[in-house]
Amino acid sequence: MAPPRTAFLFPGAGSFTLRELHRLLPRAPQAREQLLILDTVSASYGFEPLEPVLAAPAPPRNLTPGRHPQAGEALTFFASTAAHHIQTSKGMAPDVLMGHSLGELTALRFAGALSTDAVARVICERATALERSGLPPGGMLALALDARRTQALLDFYGAPGLALAAVNSTDQSVVSGPIQALAELECVLEAAFVPAARLDINGAFHNPLMSEVAQEIAAGCHDLDLRAPHTPVFSPVLGRYIDSASDVSEVLLHHTDRPVRFLAALLKLHRDGVGTFVELGGSDALSKFVKSCLPESAVTVRTPPNRHLKVPVAAQPTNQHESGASDANT
Template sequence: MHKEIVGVFPGQGSYAPGRLAEFADEPAVREILEITDAVGAAHGIDPVSSLLLYPDAPGIDVLAQNAPERLMLAIFAAGTTGHAILSTIHGVSFDVFLGHSFGEIAALTAAGAFTVENGARVLCLRSEALRSSPPPPGGLVAVPLPADRVEHLLLGGGFHRLEIAAVNAPRQSVVSGPDDELERFARITAALGAPVSRLPSPYIFHNRLCEPAARAFAESIASVATQPLTARVFSSVENGFYPDSETARAALPGHLTRPVRYLDAVRHLNAHGADTFVECGTGNILTALACRAVADVSTVAMFGESPLASQLEKIRTAAPARTSESAASGTARTVNPAPSVQPPAKQKDISSSPETDLDRDRLIAELCSAYADHLGYPEEVFTSDADLEADLGVDSLKRTELLRWTADKYRLGTLPEGTRTGDYPTVAAIAELILRPGEAQNV
């Protein structure tokens, strides 16, 4: 199987002042930064070249709070210049481009869909849409839990405005939403032993609360010129390759409201031959996440722990460099588009059998309250279908204690030897044990 090199482009949060200082004299870098600064000036944004060329430039927290448009344009410029450094100076030939969040704009620019000028313009218009039609005050938090468990916590906790913004790794999800609900969510995850980390983001992203901004963005970029793709671009939001530049441009506004599925994208590309992921930008976040997503992949980060030259040498040793023509020859290859990400359907609650609805509902509420008190968990995380182990992290010893307490309280007698806690994974299953003890599952 032909092995492929994927260029990955980060979005929000991937910035470090002065990281491109050593490349300040490279003509390709100077040209890109000059173009980006000129476009930014036309949109009232201070130059970003100084942020990337001078180590004493403001840090990410200061920019996120005081100059978010400048920060996002700097991240775009860093990704675009990173690609130029890797391809023109070091001769890296990319087969596929993959962007994370608004990093997809830089990925499309690298793939020829936009000129550098128009890519920067798209990014500025995105910032203007967010400024003119802002979502409520809020942001993003990273939580060290699988996406399905986070989804359960959001549903069970009554978080109506929080949404999963990104699924980055098997045990790393990002949640977006207003500050009040993020604070309550943080208290719950802390109680579960999974404290969140606030990300330096000036806005809520990848959330339906961004719909007004998405509409404004769509209107503003409708006339931005595109060019034919010269390389393939896989969208981590659309979950497939873009067939053409116009489709990609039309999709970008919707990304403000939909989640990034970086984990799925990395796994899909790896399953179809991608074995090397190269980060174009000032950090190594995406390559680190790729290693967590798939075993035995090679990664290169321009500013990783090892010198860039030694990282690139490993690639050349493993697979001889390919020409840009051989990479471009695959532009017509596409995959069948995957369905759009839909909110997961709520699992059927087995507590809703008609013959004992009231008794069962009352019993489940009583059990949820008692278990929350016994474990020291917030009561709102308990729902009838919450898996005590997988969703709430209750170990087998504590689940055994809960079963014994339940048997005593509801006079079930001594549970038969060999009864397994795994036979009763949810509060609803334990309620069935109480309501129908004769049908209890024993071994």
């Protein structure tokens, strides 16, 4: 019997805290180099850089969307890049890569299908297109319901603009749409005793409302150098493996306006022999989906970057408070 295969999982935007990234920056020189590339591309769009913010003496409390509209996506890429270096430097190699939402871009980057410059371009085009779209303020809401019940609820409720945006597990789905419609849906869910939580995402992603935004992103990225991946990549948005540059182009076109079928993707990878799932980001959200949906034999590995990376000798802090040792990254 062949040994279980390994999948690297890349989370979507928001899978970190600014405090964690502030502590991580001096400890992850490879990831810092990638962040500087993102900052260079971002500057060409008129966005302010992120590296100086994280390098400041004190951790930032928040970032101004008007000055850093690329922040959530760029910093997610930074965190996943650091986690990827941790695992590969320990000798771990993936048999397949898979991203959730924005994480699909990171998976394609580490499969050789996109360069860091290309990822930065997509992130900046995405922020610019959303800003120019004229769409009402949007958001995303996680529900403790499976996909069938969530879709039935949306069909019954009938609020315009709401759509099933992600199917994460057998007991969690995500709805996206206009903020006002989501607020009204939350009241319905509360009355029905259905747990729900608003996600820290500014936009109704993975929703047909984003179709024009998706087209504008694709137009702005038409000249990118896209390549077939050198390591297999499975796309939850397309529902299949990425085999060619044209497949990569299709992911870039639809990574904002099609739903994320993460549960189906997990089941497919497990059927294909994947037994170890390594999450490369600042949280364990994807690992929890693995544990809740797959047999107990499936192994999850979480990569909290600050716990694994040592501060270079020249940058060693002078006391425990400065090192952040009193704040365990759990």
